[in-house]
């Protein structure tokens with residue numbers, strides 16, 4: 001079994017530290033990927049800090065992974081040694097249920113296998129992308145188009161598809177009014193994607209601090225949610241609102257911004273329950289929904305769409321020994337707009 005360097009959390013409160021971990025031997029349908037870059041998603045922080053419940057330590061997180069194929073199993077047909085590839089939030093599923101057969105592996109009825117903190121078939125806990133290499137079943141390996149800069153593309157594997165998938169599912173495009181709550185890792189990519197799909201895009205951020213960036217990335221309008229006048233002005237104005245906020249919100253205030261038949265999609269995953277008033281939903285047949293990152297076909301479609309439209313995340317490249325500082329800066333919303341770890345610094 002190959003041993004690789006990684007960065008792991010050892011408890012919910014201590015800083016991540018350098019460790020070595022073992023990867024499984026390459027099985028018949030596996031691909032060995034030498035990781036080049038890994039993004040830092042807010043979900044990594046929720047996970048290692050135990051926000052979503054207790055986990056087993058040590059835990060290597062990271063589910064925005066790109067790199068190069070270095071070995072393939074005897075039955076692998078989709079990928080070749082030397083290919084530029086990516087791995088996202090899931091690296092396994094039953095493959096036979098109704099959802100898997102539709103290419104919605106993330107909604108596998110038997111439960112998908114998370115790229116980290118998942119219970120693998122051999123009883124081990126999966127370990128993610130803050131590491132030098134990973135072994136993944138070829139079905140869960142995405143092709144990274146040649147035109148996309150490998151050092152910036154990693155965040156598309158989670159943040160990108162988490163926004164692209166609901167934009168497509170709820171038919172965002174010309175004539176639709178889309179609002180994105182939160183101008184962070186997810187939110188800023190959502191602005192680029194929704195704009196490229198032809199929607200009218202509004203950012204709802206706490207302040208106007210990032211307004212200039214938002215407009216440059218493709219937003220048509222930008223409002224501060226700390227200003228109560230925003231909610232009066234925008235009432236009833238959106239067909240689709242994508243909430244990317246990592247903390248609880250006054251959801252009823254955002255339901256009031258939906259048009260008739262509009263949908264508020266919850267993407268951010270704080271632990272606080274979602275509470276809303278019933279009558280504003282009833283009166284205008286509005287919906288509240290959730291959405292998880294995306295199945296393999298929509299993830300590949302998103303990567304190809306980004307290549308076609310020249311879309312890449314705004315990133316800050318860091319070395320592995322900066323991960324703990326980066327976490328503090330994500331928690332303080334001091335990131336423009338996604339940290340990406342240079343895996344070469346794990347050597």
Ligand code: NAP
Nearest residue numbers: 042043182183184185186205206245246247268269292293
């Ligand atoms: P992020 O980069 O930290 O962005 C979150 C944004 O939320 C911040 O930039 C900030 O935007 C806003 N925000 C933060 N704290 C807030 C508060 N207390 N009140 C109001 N707004 C606040 O995080 P991310 O990586 O984009 O992830 C966002 C959330 O999505 C996390 O909960 C993550 O776990 C979840 N997630 C879900 C999925 C899924 O499959 N559904 C996938 C990936 C991530 P402004 O400064 O503009 O206000």
Ligand code: ZN
Nearest residue numbers: 041043158159
């Ligand atoms: Zn993520």
